[in-house]
Amino acid sequence: MxxxxxxxxxxxxxxxxxxxxxxxxxxxxxxxxxxxxxxxxxxxxxxxxxxxxxxxxxxxxxxxxxxxxxxxxxxxxxxxxxxxxxxxxxxxxxxxxxxxxxxxxxxxxxxxxxxxxxxxxSIMPVVSLLVGGLALAVPLIFGSLSGVVCERSGVINIAIEGQLLFGAFLGAVTASIFSNAYLGLIGALIGGALVGVLLALFTVTLRTDHIIVGVVLNMLVIGLTSFFYSTVLSDNPDLNVVTALTPIPIPILKDIPFIGPIFFNQSLLVYLVYVAAIGLQFALFNTRWGLRTRACGEHPKAADTVGIKVNVTRWINVVAASALAGLGGAFFTLGAGLAFSKEMSAGNGFIALAAMIIGRWNPKGAVAASLLFGFATNLGSIMQSVGSPLPAEFMLMLPYVVTILAVAGFVGAVRAPAAEGKPYPA
Known part of the structure; x- marks a missing residue:
């Protein structure tokens, strides 16, 4: 039949x-x-x-x-x-x-x-190039996965930059207070989730334009973190102490030629990337939650008809996805072993947004695009140290040039979720 x-x-x-x-x-x-x-x-x-x-x-x-x-x-x-x-x-x-x-x-x-x-x-350090490329892709992967979940739910997430930055800020402060980098990861999650609460409030509940809300939230977070950095953190340096995540080598696997040092001699934050990417790829296309999420982003009226609470689903997904982006922001402080500084996310949220689009709103595609941008960024840094024939300014432009070329030329026609950016009920 x-x-x-x-x-x-x-x-x-x-x-x-x-x-x-x-x-x-x-x-x-x-x-x-x-x-x-x-x-x-x-x-x-x-x-x-x-x-x-x-x-x-x-x-x-x-x-x-x-x-x-x-x-x-x-x-x-x-x-x-x-x-x-x-x-x-x-x-x-x-x-x-x-x-x-x-x-x-x-x-x-x-x-x-x-x-x-x-x-x-001049020697090209192949292993260092690949290891550094993976590390620099960490915030991009978390940010792009956050965008995938939000937009598959029907909410445009332009606020990834702010989620990364506030995650870096709260992660550094929490780790400094408790002198524990792992508790700092929890602080980063909370920081991203707080931005997500505002995003969901204005887009889902108050039905404000998603693009405008995202841009405003980015500016709000930049202003708040700059203010706190110049006042609270400057007056209390013990709240902004360098607290780094240490590598956790996995026995035997870490010594596999090339693969081991790149993938299995990393910090907990990088291992969480593997879990998030694989878990989200499976959950989005093979679980009830994934089906309901995609239904809310494609045809919310049909989802409502079968009993799915569209706005509740969007609220939960936006806050959870924003927490994921906040965890990516922890890379700039806890992952890189740096104290917090102003605007240290440096536009990575927008590159993560481009990675999501290049990946066609699919977790595995977003991860692949993020790895490309991470590799390009690290390549630009290494090429300056090995005496590249190209000017240093060109090297700094490399990740952004790759972003423009990828979005404009290599992606082709892509279709976003049909109900993306549309309030429900309309």
Whole structure:
């Protein structure tokens, strides 16, 4: 019976129907391939790649790579993959993401080789690059996951920046008062949740425009934390003491080459990222809570019809998701081992918002985009230390350029939840 129903509901396409030509990926691959060829033409000498700290079981020596033949080999592979992508696009065939992913990986590796090519004493620290990229992605992952939960519920969360900042503030203060970084994590959760209460109050209960409320809350948190920093924390330095989370290495796993130091020699905050990402991906698409959340964001009237309390669900999800973003803010103080300072979230909330959009309101996509931005940020810092041929200002721009390119060019058409930003009842 089920099989016959599927056959009846199957949409039959005309015999002469052809898929539309999708040029976005081939064009992007062409640009990356041209850049790889440019790097091959302008390089010389050798590139030294360091794998120090890759494992505790044995030492991996530095790798000297002849930059010219390596980059030309990469160029050939990139051109071949790009040509195959164009061939499939013109033939109106589906294009696997492996084509674009392959050219993307080639571009990144070629860029690392080109950066240190022919420079005496310049070494590319591969393990440090990856470890730092994961660490810098922590607030972005928490922030983007917060945005996914809120917007899947129907509430636009522009206040991620404020949630991160207030989480960093309250986390640092709580940890200083109790001299315990783990209690500081609880303070960070509370800080983000407090901003979430205001967001839910104005958007869900008072039905105010979500964009305006988010912007105002960001400015409110920036003003409050700056005021408290200049008055209370300055007059009472014992309330802003550096209290850092220490790494918790997992035996055996921490020594797995490359994977171990990156994923299994981290602080509790990073391990909580794994739990949040995997748990939310499962819960959103495989539990009753996830179904109800998505129903409130897509068709709240239908959800109300079957007995789901739409506004109650939105309230709970917004506050819980905001607490998650506050936990991400703890990275700036407890995770990084720094005292609180003014506006230390530094726009990460808006990058997290972009990561959520690039990830198509899906937890695993948001995590992948956040890791990309974290890697780009850390790459910019490392390239300054190894003597990159690009100006230092360009390195500081790198994560934001990646954000613009990703949102404008690589994402394509995305559809937000249908009832996002719409009050209920309308």
């Amino acid at each position: 089920a099989a016959s129903t599927k056959m009846e509901n199957k949409v039959e396409l005309p015999e002469d129907y052809k898929l539309p030509i999708k040029r976005r990926d081939p064009i992007s691959m062409t640009v990356l391939s041209v850049l790889v060829i440019f790097m091959a033409v302008t390089t010389s000498g050798t590139s030294v790649m360091s794998f120090a700290g890759a494992t505790g079981w044995f030492n991996i020596p530095d790798l000297s790579v002849p930059s010219v033949p390596t980059l030309w080999a990469f160029s050939v592979i990139a051109v071949v993959l790009t040509a195959l992508a164009w061939q499939r696009a013109v033939a109106r065939k589906r294009l696997s993401g492996l084509y674009f992913g392959g050219v993307g990986v080639i571009f990144v590796v070629a860029f690392l080789i080109w950066t240190v090519a022919g420079k005496q004493g």
